[in-house]
Amino acid sequence: MGYQSVSENSHLLSRIAAGDGHGENSSYFDGWKDYDSNPFHPVSNPGGVIQMGLAENLLCLDLIKEWIKEHPEASICTEEGLNYFEAVANFQDYHGLPSFRQALARFMGKARGGRVSFNPDSIVMSGGGTGAQETLAFCLADPGDAFLVPTPYYPAFDRDFCWRTGVRLLPINCFSSNNFKLTKAALESAYETARKNNIRVKGVLMTNPSNPLGTTMDRDTLKTLLTFVNQKRIHLVCDEVFSGSVFNQADFLSVCELLDEEPSYDKSLIHIAYSLSKDLGLPGFRVGVIYSYNDTVVKCARRMSSFGLVSSQTQHLLSHMLNDDDFTSKYLAENKRRLHTRHEEFTSGLEKFGIKCLPSTAGLFIWMDLRQFLKENTENAELKLWRVIIDDVKLNISPGSSFRCTEPGWFRVCFANMDDATMHVALKRIGDFADKVKDETTQLDDATMHVALKRIGDFADKVKDETTQLQQKKRFNKKLRLSFCRINDGGITQHLMSPHLQSPRSPLVKASH
Amino acid sequence: MVSSKAARNSHGQDSSYFLGWQEYEKNPYHPTNNPSGIIQMGLAENQLSFDQIESWLESNPDVLGLKHDGASVFRELALFQDYHGLPTFKNALAEFMAELRENKVQFDPSNIVLTAGATSANEILMFCLADPGDAFLVPTPYYPGFDRDLKWRTGAEIVPIHCSSSNNFKITKSALEEACERAQKKKLRVKGVLVTNPSNPLGTTLTRHELEILVDFICAKRIHLISDEIYSGTCFGIPEFISIAEVIGGRIDDVEDQVHIVYSLSKDLGLPGFRIGAIYSSNKAVISAATKMSSFGLISSQTQYLLAMLLSDKHFTASYISENKRRIKIRHDQLVEGLADVGIPCLESNAGLFCWVDMRHLLDKNTFTGEMELWKKIVYDVGLNVSPGSSCHCTEPGWFRVCFANMSTETLDVAMQRLASFVESGGQGEGPKGSRGLKKLMYWVRQLSLADDRTER
Numbered sequence: 001m002g003y004q005s006v007s008e009n010s011h012l013l014s015r016i017a018a019g020d021g022h023g024e025n026s027s028y029f030d031g032w033k034d035y036d037s038n039p040f041h042p043v044s045n046p047g048g049v050i051q052m053g054l055a056e057n058l059l060c061l062d063l064i065k066e067w068i069k070e071h072p073e074a075s076i077c078t079e080e081g082l083n084y085f086e087a088v089a090n091f092q093d094y095h096g097l098p099s100f101r102q103a104l105a106r107f108m109g110k111a112r113g114g115r116v117s118f119n120p121d122s123i124v125m126s127g128g129g130t131g132a133q134e135t136l137a138f139c140l141a142d143p144g145d146a147f148l149v150p151t152p153y154y155p156a157f158d159r160d161f162c163w164r165t166g167v168r169l170l171p172i173n174c175f176s177s178n179n180f181k182l183t184k185a186a187l188e189s190a191y192e193t194a195r196k197n198n199i200r201v202k203g204v205l206m207t208n209p210s211n212p213l214g215t216t217m218d219r220d221t222l223k224t225l226l227t228f229v230n231q232k233r234i235h236l237v238c239d240e241v242f243s244g245s246v247f248n249q250a251d252f253l254s255v256c257e258l259l260d261e262e263p264s265y266d267k268s269l270i271h272i273a274y275s276l277s278k279d280l281g282l283p284g285f286r287v288g289v290i291y292s293y294n295d296t297v298v299k300c301a302r303r304m305s306s307f308g309l310v311s312s313q314t315q316h317l318l319s320h321m322l323n324d325d326d327f328t329s330k331y332l333a334e335n336k337r338r339l340h341t342r343h344e345e346f347t348s349g350l351e352k353f354g355i356k357c358l359p360s361t362a363g364l365f366i367w368m369d370l371r372q373f374l375k376e377n378t379e380n381a382e383l384k385l386w387r388v389i390i391d392d393v394k395l396n397i398s399p400g401s402s403f404r405c406t407e408p409g410w411f412r413v414c415f416a417n418m419d420d421a422t423m424h425v426a427l428k429r430i431g432d433f434a435d436k437v438k439d440e441t442t443q444l445d446d447a448t449m450h451v452a453l454k455r456i457g458d459f460a461d462k463v464k465d466e467t468t469q470l471q472q473k474k475r476f477n478k479k480l481r482l483s484f485c486r487i488n489d490g491g492i493t494q495h496l497m498s499p500h501l502q503s504p505r506s507p508l509v510k511a512s513h
Numbered sequence: 514m515v516s517s518k519a520a521r522n523s524h525g526q527d528s529s530y531f532l533g534w535q536e537y538e539k540n541p542y543h544p545t546n547n548p549s550g551i552i553q554m555g556l557a558e559n560q561l562s563f564d565q566i567e568s569w570l571e572s573n574p575d576v577l578g579l580k581h582d583g584a585s586v587f588r589e590l591a592l593f594q595d596y597h598g599l600p601t602f603k604n605a606l607a608e609f610m611a612e613l614r615e616n617k618v619q620f621d622p623s624n625i626v627l628t629a630g631a632t633s634a635n636e637i638l639m640f641c642l643a644d645p646g647d648a649f650l651v652p653t654p655y656y657p658g659f660d661r662d663l664k665w666r667t668g669a670e671i672v673p674i675h676c677s678s679s680n681n682f683k684i685t686k687s688a689l690e691e692a693c694e695r696a697q698k699k700k701l702r703v704k705g706v707l708v709t710n711p712s713n714p715l716g717t718t719l720t721r722h723e724l725e726i727l728v729d730f731i732c733a734k735r736i737h738l739i740s741d742e743i744y745s746g747t748c749f750g751i752p753e754f755i756s757i758a759e760v761i762g763g764r765i766d767d768v769e770d771q772v773h774i775v776y777s778l779s780k781d782l783g784l785p786g787f788r789i790g791a792i793y794s795s796n797k798a799v800i801s802a803a804t805k806m807s808s809f810g811l812i813s814s815q816t817q818y819l820l821a822m823l824l825s826d827k828h829f830t831a832s833y834i835s836e837n838k839r840r841i842k843i844r845h846d847q848l849v850e851g852l853a854d855v856g857i858p859c860l861e862s863n864a865g866l867f868c869w870v871d872m873r874h875l876l877d878k879n880t881f882t883g884e885m886e887l888w889k890k891i892v893y894d895v896g897l898n899v900s901p902g903s904s905c906h907c908t909e910p911g912w913f914r915v916c917f918a919n920m921s922t923e924t925l926d927v928a929m930q931r932l933a934s935f936v937e938s939g940g941q942g943e944g945p946k947g948s949r950g951l952k953k954l955m956y957w958v959r960q961l962s963l964a965d966d967r968t969e970r
Contacts, residue, residue, distance in 0.1 A: 017641040017803075022802075077573075089787060091786040092779070145516075286813050294515070296520075307810055314815055
């Protein structure tokens, strides 16, 4: 963008500003740039890059638009709503509009099937989910403290939770062998590692439903977590930003439900982060929520919300919308249905090409298993494959390494931010790619094998005239092993972070140029 | 269990500035429902010009966002979370800021970072320019919210530049140097100076001479200058408002990289609920970092869109700016004259939504405790929530900030009448509430003395 080099001015900037903690200097953004410079359009650019790295929900915006049209009184810009203008424009109370907090409490309860009831007085606004995470980190931890987070996790947590707060995130490693479920052993191990390094652990941060996995936590896992945080006397931050996007199971089990069931759990340790960006598909409106059972945290977070209040215009509109029970019931049900349909179409399409995904029941994405296409079981190989997918297949998807996944070969692919036609184009491209790679892999394997065989032959001739037969045999065997073994790297490249931050380009940006 | 930030009170909200608001909230004045309630004069809001905006909205029905040139933009707005901000909004904002400065300077939209109000803008600039423990120099008296905005989560420090009534609280070179020395004695690294121009709470604009002194100072020290210009549209009298942007443009030394402006639409347009703030800087590294930080408090796209439409209407902005100033002046004069009638002088001012009122002659004792006692009487006995100078870190007791733009003319009349009764009764007026009880009064005096001791430096 033509900025001067940061280093020229960095002596004048703070360490936070001059450093890389924002996480945006990652090679991941090559994918974004590729999309920006060549975005897919069914008519004007059918060969462009399809954006599948953006976890947005476009499937139900028509319902919301319809509601707004039918309720002009909810907008302060219409004839019907104008008499609210002055009061709304003047309203900067960080408690938020009471009707807005009530509406949010109702909506959140509804997304949990009415099994949890939220107290509007414990609801605090924030600048989107992004603001909610940062505020909670400021409230719960001091610089140098750590939170444990199960991998794979949403990359922007490194920015949201850590950048300006000085708090650290330490991974709890999860593996495909049990579908990336969080285990007690993994929790204990992560905690112990921190302790050995003299790092004070203040809590656990988890996302449920999970981003990027699209899975929800079962009762046992939630209980394990709650028991763990209670025993260690640490906090639990649950990011439930996809709680209204659970489509493939009867109910979403929120940690809040277990708190009600089991009074021995200390509620003051539990804090929920929420936002309307995913469930309602309104990321532009910047509606974030912190819900805490801890009054000190509520008070502190509320004071901090001054740094990222929700526009009163938006509070006013959404308080009307979310207090409309008929609408929210219909919306949540229809959103589930459309997500389910899209998910089914997409995953069954992938299956036809022999591509498996982690079985999932929620979210706006699938966790796709492309390990079979890796040349080697390494992160480098994953990135090479990713590069091919962007350059040749022209799909921007997110590599698992950017989510700190312990195993190479997994990719997050978003499916709710496009129409049906575009999804089919994407599927076709993936199918074509899958076929092509299978052929190439076979050919390459043959070629590599021939090279290896030739080398063995040459070597065998050469050593016929040399020392003892045993030495010859040893060297021969060694060479064979070196030719055919795969190097397991397993290390995570530190500089890869944050694939999904705000999109640098939107149609509204283009429209003005 | 919680963080140190959550456990301590460094957010500054236990200060008398905010406690007065709480008292108002418990018993708010209403001309018919609660005529004996407390009149809020501690809130620097501009409620004088809503009707102008409302009538604009009536004539521009497309702004709901469903249609623009006939095509729906709802979807795009719903999805628009680009931290670079809506281009049409930034363009309009840049032009509006220039218009407020009579187009003597131009602003480049790509040097603007949008933030959730000036509260967020100031905090972001601190995060960008200062490490924990670094200090910014701020002239006193200053807006009490700075204690929270500049220091709370950033870990930065404020070192006051002492200004006094002897020269009408003007900033002097010696005051700047003295503040710097004090910082050094405390082993604090000074990263910059932050000024508010027009000043809150003084209601005065910085002179060209003061601005030049400031720029000379930051040049010599190689530090930053933040100019909080959120009241730039409220300058109703002479001298005219001079923005720091005008001053740095005319200099030979290249100081642009060190100067940053904060703006907001909360005061000039009277829209604090919409949370519209901005940082303006020619320093690309600052813009780059601040843009990323704005993720934590972006402006709702719906609001950006509304304001883009509003501010792009040049007929509207021109007539709004002049009419707004006209109304502010009338209200200002009403307050000043009402106070003068009862022998209460104000600092001569040409801007802002408040006056800096001199009640030193009403103090029983020329101390901050004396000021608190007077303040308590004004809140409980007279029924006016005004802001004591100590909450603004004024070095001299007896000054109060009194706001005039957040109420009707009639309410201001009532406030003046109450004050007159109070003064005429020798400062012992019964007032609308009577005395609240000695116990309660002593409780508050104790509370606030303790609170202010904690926040005073």
